Amino acid sequence: MVCRAPCAVHGTSTSSTTTTTSRAVEVSKDDSHALKRSSGAAHIDAELQLLLRLLPPTVRAVLENHPDVETLVEVVMDLGRPPSARFPGGDVLLSDRAMTAEDLEQAVKQVGRFDGDNRSGIDSTLHRISCIRNRAGRVVGLTCRVGRAVPGAAELVRDLVLAGRSILLLGRPGVGKTTALREVCRIAADESRRRVVVVDTSNEIGGDGDVPHPSIGSARRMQVPRPEAQHDVMVEAVENHMPQxxxxxEISTLAECTAARTIAQRGVQLVGTAHGGRLENVIKNPSLADLVGGIQSVTLGDEEARRRGVQKSILERAAPPTFDVAVELEERGRWRVHLDVGGAVDAILAGGWSACVGGRGRT
Known part of the structure; x- marks a missing residue:
């Protein structure tokens, strides 16, 4: 199948890179197990214990003895309902007993303060605790998401990072975008020896606390006082700290897209994430479309419309894209990489997207 949008499949082998019509990749199960056996595994297990301490003792004991605890994604605790754990293979009830107000209060007391976006963390870890409040502002639910540092999580785009390409990671929540970002930080800062600044709005990249988590290497981290100030901190990072x-x-607003374009125009390599399963979703999102060049309606003359074989009114890319490369994280370990964002967007607008749907990977 020929893909009209320039994209390629990144394999796990470093011996050669094959540019083809569509490239999708998967981290093999053997690779995953090897990562668990790495020297960082004990450190990750210790951090997981800090998260489990938030749970009621009986619930904690169930998880500690669960055979798949190392793959735990998150724990959900809602008032009046039994707690549950989410694993890659599905959800598991942790108790027949419903959570009480006292259970939640005890957990909240250990977490401490929640920010304006109702998120918090555990000092020196990558975990994220998010709360649900009732109309009176009282916490009635908690989502305790496990954060892990995974060495090799960005191996499939290592060459692009080292080459200085600006990369946009796309995907629904939970497919590993932030995990990959941490490894990108480490590669750029420690291996490429460049000046890296992380704009960390919810402390998800560098973890909670004032000292960044070691998983981002020697990259510097700027915390953001409130989510709506992210675009200001992005510009401040460029103006004050000379990053490369x-x-x-999570670039999500028009102001953040504008700040990202400003950064790119100054010659700074940019690596970011956005919600949206595919590049097509970004094109159709008015808040994010500027990241890939923006879309404008163009009226063609009669002769030009006949020559192209299209209607007189068409959609075209308005400007060069902010990012050079777009990576669609379809699921954990399966990525599709568009090496030329501008060309891919042009092909999608010309009706060539269906030819890019296919892809191969390894399980």
């Missing part, structure tokens, strides 16, 4: 690389999680 800026890393941002």
């Amino acid at each position: 690389v800026i890393v941002i999680d």
Whole structure:
């Protein structure tokens, strides 16, 4: 199948890179197990214990003895309902007993303060605790998400990072965008020896606390006082700290897109994430479309429309894209990489997207 949008499949082998019509990749199970056996595994286990301490003792004991605890994604605790754990293979009830107000209060007391976005963390870890409040502002639910440092999580785009390409990671929540960002930070800062600044709005990249988690290497981290100030901190990072690389999680507003374009125009490598399963979703999102060049309606003359074989009114890319490369994280370990964002967007607008749907990977 020929893909009209320039994209390629990144394999796990470093011996050669094959540019083809569509490239999708998967981290093999053997690779995953090897990562667990790495020297960082004990450190990750210790951090997981800190998260489990938030749970009621009986619930904690169930998880500690669960055979798949190392793959735990998150724990959900809602008032009046039994707690549950989410694993890659599905959800598991942790108790027949419903959570009480006292259970939640005890957990909240250990977490401490929640920020304006109702998120918090555990000092020196990558975990994220998010709360649900009732109309009176009282916490009635907690989502305790496990954060892990995974060595090799960005191996499939290592060459692009080292080459200085600006990269946009796309995908739904939970597919590993932030995990990959941490490894990108480490590669750029420690291996490429460049000045890296992380704009960390919710402390998800560098973890909670004032000292960044070691998983981001020697990259510097700027915390953001409130989510709506992220675009200001992005510009501040460029103006005050002379970075060669800026890393941002969850670009979501028009102001942040404008700040990202400003950064790219100054010659700074940009690596960021956005919600949206595919590049097509970004094109259709008015808040994010500027990241890939923006879309404008163009009216063609009769002769030009006949020559192209299209209607007189068409959609075209308005400007060069902010990012050079777009990576669609379809699921954990399966990525599709568009090496030329501008060309891919042009092909999608010309009706060539269906030819890019296919892809191969390894399980």
